[in-house]
Amino acid sequence: MSDDPDSWDRAALAIGLLLFDPVFAGGLHLRMRAGPARDRILDALSPLAARRIHPTISDDQLFGGLDLGATLKSGHIIDNKGILDTAQVVILSMAERCSTGLAARLAARTDRAVTPVIIALDEGAEPDETLPPALSGRLALYLSPEGRMPAGWAPVPAGTEPFDPADVTIAAEQIDALTTLAARFGIDNLRAPTMAVRLARCHAAFSGRSMVTDDDLGAAAALVYPQRATTFPEEPAAEDDTPPPPPENAPDDSGSDGQPDTLPDGDLLVDAVRALLPADLLAGLVPAGTVARASGNGAGKARKGNRRGRPLPSRPGRLDGRARIDLVATLRAAAPWQPLRRQAQPDTPGLLIRPGDIRVRRYEEMSDRLLIFAVDASGSAAVSRLNEAKGAVELLLAQAYAARDHVALISFRGSGAELMLPPTRSLVQTKRRLAGLPGGGGTPLAAGLEQAAGLAEQSRARGLTPTVVLLTDGRANIALDGAPDRAAAAADALQMAAVLRARGTSALVIDMSNRPQEALRTLAGHLNAPYLALPRANAERLTGAVSAALDA
Amino acid sequence: MKTPFPFSAIVGQAEMKQAMILTAVDPGIGGVLVFGDRGTGKSTAVRALAALLPPIRAVESCPVNSQKTADCPEWAELGSKKIVMRPTPVIDLPLGATEDRVVGALDIERALTRGEKAFEPGLLARANRGYLYIDEVNLLEDHIVDLLLDVAQSGENVVEREGLSIRHPARFVLVGSGNPEEGELRPQLLDRFGLSVEVRSPGDIDERVEVIRRRHAFETDVEAFMQTWEPQDAEVRDTILKARKRLAKIQTPDEILNDCARLCIALGSDGLRGELTLLRTARALAAWQGNRRLTRAHLAAIAPSALSHRLRRDPLDEAGSGARVTRIVSEVLG
Numbered sequence: 001m002s003d004d005p006d007s008w009d010r011a012a013l014a015i016g017l018l019l020f021d022p023v024f025a026g027g028l029h030l031r032m033r034a035g036p037a038r039d040r041i042l043d044a045l046s047p048l049a050a051r052r053i054h055p056t057i058s059d060d061q062l063f064g065g066l067d068l069g070a071t072l073k074s075g076h077i078i079d080n081k082g083i084l085d086t087a088q089v090v091i092l093s094m095a096e097r098c099s100t101g102l103a104a105r106l107a108a109r110t111d112r113a114v115t116p117v118i119i120a121l122d123e124g125a126e127p128d129e130t131l132p133p134a135l136s137g138r139l140a141l142y143l144s145p146e147g148r149m150p151a152g153w154a155p156v157p158a159g160t161e162p163f164d165p166a167d168v169t170i171a172a173e174q175i176d177a178l179t180t181l182a183a184r185f186g187i188d189n190l191r192a193p194t195m196a197v198r199l200a201r202c203h204a205a206f207s208g209r210s211m212v213t214d215d216d217l218g219a220a221a222a223l224v225y226p227q228r229a230t231t232f233p234e235e236p237a238a239e240d241d242t243p244p245p246p247p248e249n250a251p252d253d254s255g256s257d258g259q260p261d262t263l264p265d266g267d268l269l270v271d272a273v274r275a276l277l278p279a280d281l282l283a284g285l286v287p288a289g290t291v292a293r294a295s296g297n298g299a300g301k302a303r304k305g306n307r308r309g310r311p312l313p314s315r316p317g318r319l320d321g322r323a324r325i326d327l328v329a330t331l332r333a334a335a336p337w338q339p340l341r342r343q344a345q346p347d348t349p350g351l352l353i354r355p356g357d358i359r360v361r362r363y364e365e366m367s368d369r370l371l372i373f374a375v376d377a378s379g380s381a382a383v384s385r386l387n388e389a390k391g392a393v394e395l396l397l398a399q400a401y402a403a404r405d406h407v408a409l410i411s412f413r414g415s416g417a418e419l420m421l422p423p424t425r426s427l428v429q430t431k432r433r434l435a436g437l438p439g440g441g442g443t444p445l446a447a448g449l450e451q452a453a454g455l456a457e458q459s460r461a462r463g464l465t466p467t468v469v470l471l472t473d474g475r476a477n478i479a480l481d482g483a484p485d486r487a488a489a490a491a492d493a494l495q496m497a498a499v500l501r502a503r504g505t506s507a508l509v510i511d512m513s514n515r516p517q518e519a520l521r522t523l524a525g526h527l528n529a530p531y532l533a534l535p536r537a538n539a540e541r542l543t544g545a546v547s548a549a550l551d552a
Numbered sequence: 553m554k555t556p557f558p559f560s561a562i563v564g565q566a567e568m569k570q571a572m573i574l575t576a577v578d579p580g581i582g583g584v585l586v587f588g589d590r591g592t593g594k595s596t597a598v599r600a601l602a603a604l605l606p607p608i609r610a611v612e613s614c615p616v617n618s619q620k621t622a623d624c625p626e627w628a629e630l631g632s633k634k635i636v637m638r639p640t641p642v643i644d645l646p647l648g649a650t651e652d653r654v655v656g657a658l659d660i661e662r663a664l665t666r667g668e669k670a671f672e673p674g675l676l677a678r679a680n681r682g683y684l685y686i687d688e689v690n691l692l693e694d695h696i697v698d699l700l701l702d703v704a705q706s707g708e709n710v711v712e713r714e715g716l717s718i719r720h721p722a723r724f725v726l727v728g729s730g731n732p733e734e735g736e737l738r739p740q741l742l743d744r745f746g747l748s749v750e751v752r753s754p755g756d757i758d759e760r761v762e763v764i765r766r767r768h769a770f771e772t773d774v775e776a777f778m779q780t781w782e783p784q785d786a787e788v789r790d791t792i793l794k795a796r797k798r799l800a801k802i803q804t805p806d807e808i809l810n811d812c813a814r815l816c817i818a819l820g821s822d823g824l825r826g827e828l829t830l831l832r833t834a835r836a837l838a839a840w841q842g843n844r845r846l847t848r849a850h851l852a853a854i855a856p857s858a859l860s861h862r863l864r865r866d867p868l869d870e871a872g873s874g875a876r877v878t879r880i881v882s883e884v885l886g
Contacts, residue, residue: 059650066661077661100691101648108646108687111595112554133734134688137590166772172765179764180757188753189591193764198771324652325660327715350666425735 007145008153014141014223015044016156017202022048022089022117024165024202026140026195027110029095029131031122037149038121042091044155050089050119055098057083058318062105066319069355083116084109090116095131096124103132110138126458140195142227159208168201170212181221185273186231196224225273317360329359370406370423370464371396371546374452376472376512377413378443386411388512389471391539392546393421394430406464408455409433412448414441415482419451423459442484445476446492449500456505467506469546470529473513474520490519497526508549510534510542555774558781559600560788562593563763564754570837571747571857572601573788575725577795578836581829582704582746583726585689585737585861592751593763594729598685601727602642604785606793608681612636615673616680616720625720627671641682643675643724647691654699655711656718671718676709679724689728690735697741700726704744746829747854748861750874795839802835803845811851815884819877821862830858848885855881 017025032038053062060066064082071078083090092098092106098120106118118139124130136142178200179193187193200220204212314326316333334357341352375389393407407430409421421433449470456466479488480496500507507529511520516533524531530549534542562569571584586594610617611624613631618624621633645654656674663669675684684700686692692700703709709722726745730737742748754760770777809831816827834850843850860873 071661099648100688101646101693104647104688104691108595108644111599114554133590133731170768175765175768176761179761183757183760188589190593190753190760190763190767191591193760194767197764197768319660324650324657327658327663426733427736428732 007143007147008150010223011041011143011145012153013156013219014143015041016158017199017206017223018045018117018119018141019047019155020158020162020206021165021202023114024198024205025117026198026202027117027138028119028141028143029122029136029139030119031124031130031142031144033123033125034121037145040149040153041145042121045091045119048089048119050091051083051087051116052091052093053083054093055095055102057102059105060319087116090118092118092120095120095122095135096129098131098135100132100134103135107134107138110135137189137191140199141223144227158206161208163205163208163210165198165202165205168204168210168212170197170201170204174200174212174217178217178221181270181273182225182228184270185225185229187225187228188230189228192224192228196220199224221273229273314359314361316356317358318355319358319360323360326359326361330357333357333359368406368464370408370456370459370466372408372410372423372452372455372459372466372468374410374412374417374448374468374470374472376443376445376448377411377440378475379413379440388539388542392542394427395539395543396546398427406459408459410448410451410455412444412451414444415447415478416444417447417451419455423455423464442478443472443476444478444480444482444489445472445474446480446489446496447478447482448472449493449496450480453496453500453503453505456500457503467508468500468527468529469508469510470523470527471510471512471542472520474511474517474523475513476519493523494526497523501526501528508532508546510545555778556599556603557596557767557770558778558785559597559604560784561766561770561777561781562597562600563766564759565593565597565751567749567857568594568597568751571749572597572727573792573840574833574836574854575727575746576601576605576792577840578799578832579723579725581725581832581836582744583728585742585745585748586727586729586751587732587748588751589753590731592753594751595687598642598683598727598729602639602683604789605640605642605683606789607637607639609635610638610681616677616722617641617682618721619681623721625718627718627720629670641679643679643682643684645675645679645684645686645692645696647686647688648693649675649696651695651699654696655703655709657711657713658716669715671711671716673720674709676703676722676724677720680720680722682724684724684726686726686728688730688734689741690730690732690737694738697738701740701744742861743825745861747833747857749857791840794842795836798842798844799835799839801844802838804831804835805846808834808846808848808851811848811885815851815855815881816859818880818884819859819863821859826859826862830855833858852881852885 014025014028018028030038030041060080060082062082062084064080064085067078067080109116110118118135120131120135120139122131130136175193175197178196182190182193182196197220200212200216203216203219204210207216209216314329317323319325330353331351334351334353337354337357338352341354345352373389373393375386377386389409393409396405396407406423406425407421408419408423410417411420412418421430424430449468452468452470456468459466476489476493477484477486479485480492507524507527509520509524509527509529509531511517511531511533513520521531532545532549534545559569568584568586571586575581575584586597588594608617609619611619611621611630612634613628614621614624615628616625617638620635621630624630651657652674654674655676656672659668659670659672703722704724704726707721707723709720711718728737728745754763766777812827812830812834816830819826821827830851833854834846837850837854838844838846841850856874856877860877863873863876
């Protein structure tokens with residue numbers, strides 16, 4: 001979808017709909033980098049008078065709570081209203097950094113109340129750096145305009161006599177058509193067709209109609225479905241010969257209802273949505289906006305937590321509903337000022353405490369460990385090694401919860417390395433990803449290490465503590481640039497090892513060749529990592545060895 | 553606030569609905585874990601359940617919903633001591649809720665403005681005698697999980713912080729939902745749920761269409777929709793109440809106890825909790841179905857939801873544990 005002027009047309013329509021009736025439009029997930037183009041979109045949205053929130057916003061600000069400053073000053077309790085209670089529309093900036101906790105709270109809110117409508121600004125660069133699915137799945141519109149913004153771009157204005165969306169009727173067959181369509185694109189989440197139905201009504205009202213037409217269905221499907229699709233529907237030609245079950249139902253239904261025009265219409269819809277599907281869908285990748293967040297990162301992300309771990313000295317801070325007050329330290333801070341404050345406020349009873357006296361507790365939290373398996377899947381390391389590694393990954397995951405471990409798997413073969421499994425704690429996802437991992441080709445050891453180093457850096461930024469577990473037979477023969485050159489390959493590998501070590505990433509080298517390789521021992525030295533020769537391992541032995549080495 | 557969707561109008565998902573109803577018949581079952589795809593009506597079902605459950609009698613001003621004034625905790629400053637009927641509490645525990653909000657804490661407002669040491673009850677207090685609902689339970693932070701395990705085990709919430717020493721009853725049915733793609737649930741917490749069910753998006757297109765149609769009907773005219781479904785919700789409510797009365801009188805033949813034990817041994821489930829839950833749930837099912845006597849059919853019907861999450865996990869086993877339970881049930885019970 002690169003450089004796609006149509007995507008700007010869709011954006012213009014979506015924003016027109018949002019301006020028209022944000023509640024019916026159902027929220028927006030806008031995935032694009034900050035810049036003049038995005039500023040233009042935000043300008044266009046400005047009539048909504050949205051309140052802005054950010055991912056680190058406190059519960060107090062969101063849901064309301066004690067206004068500490070005013071309370072202490074007046075001597076009686078003064079509450080703040082929360083943003084969610086007052087705003088019609090909220091804009092969540094830096095949505096890619098939104099925690100699952102915040103996403104869940106906002107999602108629960110959208111389930112229970114009509115407002116506020118959420119507009120999430122997602123600046124994620126990596127596919128899995130995005131809004132948590134709990135929230136993105138509840139936002140009807142998804143936009144990721146590509147290429148240059150057309151000159152004079154502006155949201156589509158509503159028709160001359162717009163209608164109230166609540167009064168728009170939609171025929172049962174039209175609801176069926178949207179639902180069937182979602183099923184054909186492999187969209188299992190039934191929220192999607194629900195939102196499409198609402199959006200179709202919104203679009204009809206926007207165009208000044210009281211009845212939903214095919215146009216409205218097309219617009220709704222094109223705005224809601226493409227980014228959620230997981231499969232291509234069957235080719236229409238193949239359909240005619242041997243209709244697969246889902247598409248078969250739609251014509252049947254409409255036929256019995258005496259609505260023959262729904263049949264071609266269904267295909268029109270399919271084509272409309274198909275044209276918008278991301279190109280990489282064929283490769284079996286789930287598109288960016290919907291990818292399930294790979295890491296089950298519910299717990300223990302922050303380095304400086306305020307809940308558990310080793311206590312640190314208390315610091316001045318705000319009581320924002322998340323921090324715990326250190327009462328003793330607070331009183332100690334307030335004590336010296338009492339005579340002075342008493343002079344100013346002789347009539348106020350009790351201690352005179354100012355917001356600046358508040359001390360909050362801090363703890364240093366242990367961050368979760370991430371085991372990055374970098375596995376040699378080359379022809380020389382027999383393919384069975386890969387199976388052992390897969391088994392080990394699954395076994396380690398199965399016992400990982402208590403150890404706060406996540407795992408990731410990188411395989412290197414042929415001319416490069418590939419991230420086979422992004423950091424995760426989910427066995428289900430792991431099994432799915434590991435099934436049918438290919439093997440064979442050269443040994444690009446340096447590329448594997450490079451990928452591992454990159455992933456280690458990324459995960460460190462997310463608060464994980466990465467450890468690289470390298471499984472190889474050490475016969476590196478592909479250099480970092482992809483050229484087959486044994487000497488350069490070895491040198492590159494040592495260099496990458498030095499990089500890893502310089503960044504302080506801990507590692508473990510497991511030699512899986514039949515006879516221990518001196519080169520690998522050297523590499524382990526460069527990594528400052530334990531070296532383990534483990535010929536003919538199986539998954540259990542490997543798991544045991546890794547656990548033992550890590551605990552040592 | 554939106555009106556919750558009527559429980560009876562939820563299309564399909566029979567296993568999930570039954571599990572929830574059984575916990576309403578016998579809260580001692582210990583809760584339901586609903587795992588599965590997004591958008592399958594997990595949250596809808598829990599919120600619908602709240603509206604469906606029979607009301608409870610409680611002291612009006614009691615922070616822990618006590619039935620009698622004598623049961624109210626001594627730290628509570630009771631205002632009105634009137635006994636009122638109120639809906640069974642269904643409390644949301646949001647992810648990222650702080651420890652203070654969950655267990656309760658020193659009332660900072662009063663401490664700072666009036667210099668009084670008072671306890672501000674948390675979510676656990678409010679959930680007493682009702683339901684505690686955790687969406688995305690597998691993403692819950694560890695320290696909150698630890699708290700829940702402790703309280704769910706003892707039925708009592710003990711708070712020792714900031715110079716407070718407070719305890720109050722906290723008996724609730726735990727309902728958790730989540731998506732296994734995003735992380736595993738800790739075995740200890742898994743075990744705490746009486747039943748577990750897996751929900752999937754309906755594969756049948758007609759069923760999907762029905763879901764969307766009902767949703768649409770609900771959204772366009774809430775009142776009419778509620779009126780259509782209220783009689784059916786009321787029927788479920790009545791049946792729950794009748795089943796509660798019947799529950800104590802359900803006969804449990806010795807051979808059924810024997811079957812329970814054999815089933816759990818054959819499955820190798822850890823501890824005795826599996827057997828106890830199996831028995832309790834089977835009895836609740838019998839009561840719900842209006843039977844007087846527990847039979848093998850009851851056991852077989854609920855064994856997958858009572859046992860599948862208690863098996864030792866074999867990560868290399870491709871078949872789901874639900875399938876394993878069904879296989880062994882048919883082997884053991886014939």
